[in-house]
Amino acid sequence: MSPVFLNRIGTAVPVHEVHGTFRAFAEGLIPGERERRLFSRMADRSGIARRWSILEPDGRPGLVDREGFYEPGRFPATRARMERWEAEAPALAFRAVEALGPLDGITHLVVASCTGFAAPGLDHALSAHLGLDETVARTNVGFMGCQAAIVALRLAHDAVRADPEARVLVVNLELCTLHLQERPEVEQLLCFLLFGDGCSAALVSAEPEGLRLDGFRCALMPEAEEQIAWRVGDNGFDMVLSGEVPKSLVRALPPRLPALLGGREAEDYDLWAIHPGGRSVLDAVEEACRPPQGALSQSRAVLAEHGNMSSPTVMFVLRAMMEERAPGRRGIAMAFGPGLSAETMRFATV
Known part of the structure; x- marks a missing residue:
């Protein structure tokens, strides 16, 4: 295809x-x-x-x-x-x-x-x-x-x-x-x-410009399913974001990494577009995934300038990577949500 x-x-x-x-x-x-x-x-x-x-x-x-x-x-x-x-x-x-x-x-x-x-x-x-x-x-x-x-x-x-x-x-x-x-x-x-x-x-x-999308993978982490929750309440939506989420990611991500990374090793990826759910979340991804040193710098920069905007935030990180215009680099995007769950996307710059 x-x-x-x-x-x-x-x-x-x-x-x-x-x-x-x-x-x-x-x-x-x-x-x-x-x-x-x-x-x-x-x-x-x-x-x-x-x-x-x-x-x-x-x-x-x-x-x-x-x-x-x-x-x-x-x-x-x-x-x-x-x-x-x-x-x-x-x-x-x-x-x-x-x-x-x-x-x-x-x-x-x-x-x-x-x-x-x-x-x-x-x-x-x-x-x-x-x-x-x-x-x-x-x-x-x-x-x-x-x-x-x-x-x-x-x-x-x-x-x-x-x-x-x-x-x-x-x-x-x-x-x-x-x-x-x-x-x-x-x-x-x-x-x-x-x-x-x-x-x-x-x-x-299908126009060959920007980032080639190479594959997607989801991982559910039911052992921590109540640590991120989002429910409709009488006075707005009630958000649960437990302080245990970083610890859960450190435990849950390593055994799931081979599938999330498409069978490759962490060092095979130059670009890491990680959703900046918070400083401790980014620290946990670094500990669990062992990306190249400094690979999460763009995620940290987006967090500093905008905080966590929920769904658009990882797109801000991807935009920063696209602006560097360095072809031939392999990347992984990752974001977390209720469940606890992780959605990932493998991509390459063209």
Whole structure:
């Protein structure tokens, strides 16, 4: 069969930088001095310098955003958060698509998000904005968490293998900052401290440009299935991201690596596009997989600049690798999600 390529990636983030404001608010929710000191130490070690949100921050003590979406003592219910997602998501998606560059002949549209849902939804908004033909095949990937970008690329890959004339637009959009919770637990607040908003758009086709997509593999880790969870609650989506995840990855990844790496050794891969779920997650992947020294530098740079944006984040890493324009390099992309599960993609630069 003809090879399939990830041709281009465009990205976009909102204009509001919020990391300091969100951190100060979270720290103010912790009642005990000892717990606040622990939170501060862990936040200092997060590897995150900036995060971006559709919400404009408010610098006054005890407040989150300037408009009062998060009113202390009266955080919004899920319906209000979904209405905000529906209102804000299209504009950010349009910016990512514009960054992708000229598009023509799109036959398939794959949209992934786990932070908001509406029907008719983002796929319809994109179709109308881009003037796509009404026969374009649309697929929505929902609630697969941070690994959804690789799942969406797998769907695009399969579409092009089935029809080499196919041109697939893949959009990953998450507004993670719509799901803050007013809770005092340190582990939960550290989880919220990771996440920001962002969007990626990508073109997948049979044109030999960008990254050749060589194969995909998934691994479920049922022994840790409750360590990452994402469920709909009355006041937004309830995120569980256990501090045990890094330890679980160190234990679970090594026996699964031969399959995930397509039968090759770690040193056979020059590029490691690892989803930066957090500094400790990247440290765990380094310990478990033993990639070449410095191979996770682009993942760490994306984490520092954007935090964890859920599904688009690994696409930001892949875009940085594509911009280096060094042909003939073999790579592996890896992202983690609820389950605990890992989705991987093998690729090569052309």
